[in-house]
Amino acid sequence: xxxxxxxxxxxxxxxxxxxxxxxxxxxxxxxxxxxxxxxxxxxxxxxxxxxxxxxxxxxxxxxxxxxxxxxxxxxxxxxxxxxxxxxxxxxxxxxxxxxxxxxxxxxxxxxxxxxxxxxxxxxxxxxxxxxxxxxxxxxxxxxxxxxxxxxxxxxxxxxxxxxxxxxxxxxxxxxxxxxxxxxxxxxxxxxxxxxxxxxxxxxxxxxxxxxxxxxxxxxxxxxxxxxxxxxxxxxxxxxxxxxxxxxxxxxxxxxxxxxxxxxxxxxxxxxxxxxxxxxxxxxxxxxxxxxxxxxxxxxxxxxxxxxxxxxxxxxxxxxxxxxxxxxxxxxxxxxxxxxxxxxxxxxxxxxxxxxxxxxxxxxxxxxxxxxxxxxxxxxxxxxxxxxxxxxxxxxxxxxxxxxxxxxxxxxxxxxxxxxxxxxxxxxxxxxxxxxxxxxxxxxxxxxxxxxxxxxxxxxx
Numbered sequence: 001x002x003x004x005x006x007x008x009x010x011x012x013x014x015x016x017x018x019x020x021x022x023x024x025x026x027x028x029x030x031x032x033x034x035x036x037x038x039x040x041x042x043x044x045x046x047x048x049x050x051x052x053x054x055x056x057x058x059x060x061x062x063x064x065x066x067x068x069x070x071x072x073x074x075x076x077x078x079x080x081x082x083x084x085x086x087x088x089x090x091x092x093x094x095x096x097x098x099x100x101x102x103x104x105x106x107x108x109x110x111x112x113x114x115x116x117x118x119x120x121x122x123x124x125x126x127x128x129x130x131x132x133x134x135x136x137x138x139x140x141x142x143x144x145x146x147x148x149x150x151x152x153x154x155x156x157x158x159x160x161x162x163x164x165x166x167x168x169x170x171x172x173x174x175x176x177x178x179x180x181x182x183x184x185x186x187x188x189x190x191x192x193x194x195x196x197x198x199x200x201x202x203x204x205x206x207x208x209x210x211x212x213x214x215x216x217x218x219x220x221x222x223x224x225x226x227x228x229x230x231x232x233x234x235x236x237x238x239x240x241x242x243x244x245x246x247x248x249x250x251x252x253x254x255x256x257x258x259x260x261x262x263x264x265x266x267x268x269x270x271x272x273x274x275x276x277x278x279x280x281x282x283x284x285x286x287x288x289x290x291x292x293x294x295x296x297x298x299x300x301x302x303x304x305x306x307x308x309x310x311x312x313x314x315x316x317x318x319x320x321x322x323x324x325x326x327x328x329x330x331x332x333x334x335x336x337x338x339x340x341x342x343x344x345x346x347x348x349x350x351x352x353x354x355x356x357x358x359x360x361x362x363x364x365x366x367x368x369x370x371x372x373x374x375x376x377x378x379x380x381x382x383x384x385x386x387x388x389x390x391x392x393x394x395x396x397x398x399x400x401x402x403x404x405x406x407x408x409x410x411x412x413x414x415x416x417x418x419x420x421x422x423x424x425x426x427x428x429x430x431x432x433x434x435x436x437x438x439x440x441x442x443x444x445x446x447x448x449x450x451x452x453x454x455x456x457x458x459x460x
Contacts, residue, residue, distance in 0.1 A: 046138045056098035059105065062141050064091055066112055069148045073119050073155055085115060105137050112144060120147075121154045168430070175272065175434045186268060193269050194442050200245035201446050204236045238443040243396045246428050247389060249277055250284050269435040276427050283420050284388060285328040286320070287413050289335070291384045292373045293319045294412050297342055300366045305346070308353060312412055314345050332374035339370040384409060391417060395425030 041058070048055035067089040074082055088111050097103045110132075117128045127147050134140040183190070249270075270277065297315055298306045306312060318341045322334050343358075343366055350357055358366070373381050387407035406414055432439070 042138055042142060045141070049137060053101050054103075056103050059103070059141075060091070060095060060098060062145075063089065063094060063108065066141075066144060066148065067091070069145075069152065070112070070115055070119070073151060081115075081118075109137070109140055109144070116144070116147065116151065120151050121158075124151060124154065168433075172430075172433050176437075179269075179435070179438075182268075190268055190438060190442065193267050193438070194446070196245055196248075196267055197241060197439065197442050198446050200248060201236060201241045201443070203248075204241050204244050208236065236447060238440060238447065241443060241447070242432070242439055243393065246396060246431075247393055250281055250389060250392065250424075269438060270431070272434075273427050273431050276423070280420060280424050280427070282327070283416070284392070285331070286323045286326075287416055287420065288381060288385045288388055289323060289331055289373060290316060290319045291388070291410055291413050292378075292381045293335075293338060293342065293370055295384065295409050296369045296373065296380055297346070297366070300362065300369065301346060305349060305353070305355065308349060311345075311349055314349075315342055316412055318342065318345060332371075335371050335374045339367040342370060343367055388417065392421050392424055395421040396428055 045058045045062075048058055067085065070085060070089075071082065074085075089108070094103065094108075113128060113131055117125065120128055124147060127150070131140060131143050131147065134143060294312065294315060319338050322338050322341065323331070326334055343363055346366065347357060369380075372378055375381075387410055391407055391410065406417070410417060
């Protein structure tokens with residue numbers, strides 16, 4: 001029966017695979033048809049303009065489309081410019097000039113380019129200027145359409161950027177309303193979220209006791225029992241506790257702190273952001289391994305080899321490829337392959353540069369140190385993880401999200417780390433805006449358990 005079930009299951013998936021394959025073939029066919037039609041159109045335009053006398057049928061159509069595209073870029077206050085464009089690109093006059101063989105395409109395209117230069121974003125100035133050097137009218141018209149498409153996309157992005165604050169405000173209000181409706185149906189209220197913040201408060205308290213000058217947010221705080229928040233925790237700010245809770249989401253044991261929706265340990269206020277946070281955590285874990293591998297390799301190989309052109313990029317590319325899509329639970333197996341690939345890259349680079357090959361002991365040391373990165377108490381990984389978390393903690397404050405000051409040893413992953421930091425900061429900022437009132441109410445009870453409900457803490 002099980003075999004039959006498996007067979008039926010496999011058979012039932014075949015039509016879906018066939019449909020998917022057919023859809024991809026159809027998509028590819030559509031692209032080829034589109035490319036063929038475009039090429040045929042521009043080839044036809046070239047023939048028309050090369051004829052004697054020239055045939056301006058397609059040119060008139062293109063000028064009409066260009067005019068409409070330019071007008072679509074204007075704002076309501078551009079009424080004077082709109083009138084100028086209507087007059088300069090008077091389609092009736094253009095048709096009459098074409099009929100009498102007096103159509104001045106170079107003059108029209110120069111006016112079009114001048115108008116595009118006035119309307120385009122600064123990032124397009126160079127491209128518009130480059131078009132002034134194109135002498136072939138067919139190629140010029142084709143390029144004008146390409147740049148106009150970019151300008152329209154710029155306008156869309158500008159509009160979205162302008163509306164973003166309003167959209168965000170609406171999103172925050174909508175999520176708060178829906179969450180309040182959900183709270184009515186939740187039997188456990190916000191107990192898991194309270195537990196999460198209680199744990200963060202205990203860690204902040206423990207850190208302040210052990211090191212008063214320690215920063216508010218830590219990557220790897222000392223563990224403490226959930227109920228062990230001492231009196232000194234009352235001196236902790238709500239923001240420091242909440243930030244500690246957010247940083248805890250990046251730890252290797254995040255699965256315990258932020259499990260799947262519907263489980264007993266799920267955090268109600270993080271359900272909407274759970275997927276994004278898990279993606280960020282995976283990226284952080286991968287970057288930790290990459291930076292650790294590069295640091296170990298640098299220590300073993302020495303500065304001469306490590307500073308050779310392209311060497312670091314090759315090691316980084318190899319390591320990243322072997323970690324791609326893997327959960328951190330499979331990093332140990334991945335590091336076995338990474339150690340072998342890194343050793344191979346090192347050996348090839350030494351040969352190319354004319355340096356002596358590693359001894360067997362040095363080769364074993366390189367591979368062994370890379371493989372040991374998988375161990376939870378590995379010193380190199382712990383240091384790198386702490387530095388990455390320290391950098392990401394800066395992004396919890398919106399005013400600090402542009403910080404480019406990287407801790408030592410993270411320069412090879414700077415670009416990726418800045419991107420992760422921006423994503424992490426954006427998710428946390430939005431979560432804090434939506435659920436801030438709920439966090440504040442919980443933290444009043446956690447930090448000031450004996451105070452009156454209205455006393456003490458009013459905001460973050």
